[in-house]
Amino acid sequence: MTDTLRFALGTIPFGTTVGRRETFDLLDRFVDAGGTMIDTANNYPFWMPGCTGEESERVIGDWLVARRSRDRVVLGTKVGARPRTPGDTTLDDVEGLSPTVIRAAIRASLTRLLTDRVDIYWAHIDDRTVPLAETLGAFDELVRSGLAGTVGASNLVTWRMADARATALAAGQSPYTAMQLRHTYIRPRPGARGSSRVQEYVTDDTLDYLTERPDVTLWAYSTLLSGAYTRDDRPIEQHYRHPGTDARLAVLAQVAAELGVSPNQVVLAWLMADEIIPIVGVSTPAQLDDAIAASRLQLGADVRQRLDAPR
Numbered sequence: 001m002t003d004t005l006r007f008a009l010g011t012i013p014f015g016t017t018v019g020r021r022e023t024f025d026l027l028d029r030f031v032d033a034g035g036t037m038i039d040t041a042n043n044y045p046f047w048m049p050g051c052t053g054e055e056s057e058r059v060i061g062d063w064l065v066a067r068r069s070r071d072r073v074v075l076g077t078k079v080g081a082r083p084r085t086p087g088d089t090t091l092d093d094v095e096g097l098s099p100t101v102i103r104a105a106i107r108a109s110l111t112r113l114l115t116d117r118v119d120i121y122w123a124h125i126d127d128r129t130v131p132l133a134e135t136l137g138a139f140d141e142l143v144r145s146g147l148a149g150t151v152g153a154s155n156l157v158t159w160r161m162a163d164a165r166a167t168a169l170a171a172g173q174s175p176y177t178a179m180q181l182r183h184t185y186i187r188p189r190p191g192a193r194g195s196s197r198v199q200e201y202v203t204d205d206t207l208d209y210l211t212e213r214p215d216v217t218l219w220a221y222s223t224l225l226s227g228a229y230t231r232d233d234r235p236i237e238q239h240y241r242h243p244g245t246d247a248r249l250a251v252l253a254q255v256a257a258e259l260g261v262s263p264n265q266v267v268l269a270w271l272m273a274d275e276i277i278p279i280v281g282v283s284t285p286a287q288l289d290d291a292i293a294a295s296r297l298q299l300g301a302d303v304r305q306r307l308d309a310p311r
């Protein structure tokens, strides 16, 4: 029997830079290897010229129907970060998280995904213009009506996540059960940010919060830094540049060499050892196989301690 893979499949390029046939092949390969979790959004990849942002959901829906795979996968999509104006390739004026938007967006996503429910429905971004109680009330309706199995929040800082869960629980509503944040083995400089205005990083605060809230799952994106751990054509971004990064990269290289695996595998296995679900973006079978191997790699306690040591 194949063990269930411990990572989710990212799908940003599916149906666009990764064509339909290649997308089907990657999804088949993922599921055949024991993969279940698939992560998409109602705006992937709206920023690419000529794209609507509906391509990823549509090709996944086609695959689900073609392969009759809906019941084999844990399907997640997101609402909130779709530009209000078609053709806008920025995040300057997005739909946000009002109840009206949420109710319409889930229906539109389900239509594209050719299914009657998603297993996890994510708030893609924070929207502080809408009272939390209103957003959470709308998400709760979706869970009660069976359109969403559970709800999660992406790009919320920890205090907003804590507020949101407290608000929902006090009202007897479904709380967010998962957080989706940017996270990898190396850490950004405190206070430094990447080019995205909306992406939020895992911080020590997040990890402390999750220790106290074991019923909240962390899903991590951009874990492989677009391939920067192994590829010269993908430099590590400036905001990760500091002495702690040099020390971490040195240990990572040593551990990968000792174990005879790729640094990417060590990064993913290190995350999964802490019950974090990495969302791995792949565009080729070889990249997918690297992630599958990582899912089967168990790091010993001594190795994890060495990896954790450089701060």
Ligand SMILES: NC(=O)c1ccc[n+]([C@@H]2O[C@H](COP(=O)([O-])OP(=O)(O)OC[C@H]3O[C@@H](n4cnc5c(N)ncnc54)[C@H](OP(=O)(O)O)[C@@H]3O)[C@@H](O)[C@H]2O)c1
Residues within 6 Å of the ligand: 009, 010, 011, 012, 013, 039, 040, 124, 154, 155, 180, 181, 199, 220, 221, 222, 223, 224, 225, 226, 227, 228, 230, 231, 264, 279, 280, 281, 282, 283, 284, 286, 287, 288, 290, 291
């Ligand atoms: N909630 C959010 O705000 C948010 C934000 C970003 C992403 N996400 C989710 O997370 C997923 C992954 O995000 P991401 O694309 O930023 O992740 P990433 O892991 O940083 O980058 C994925 C890219 O890394 C390269 N790569 C993957 N495996 C490799 C390997 N074994 N060796 C060398 N290069 C490799 C590939 O680049 P090439 O294809 O160029 O070869 C791949 O497309 C997305 O698809 C999406 O589902 C969520």
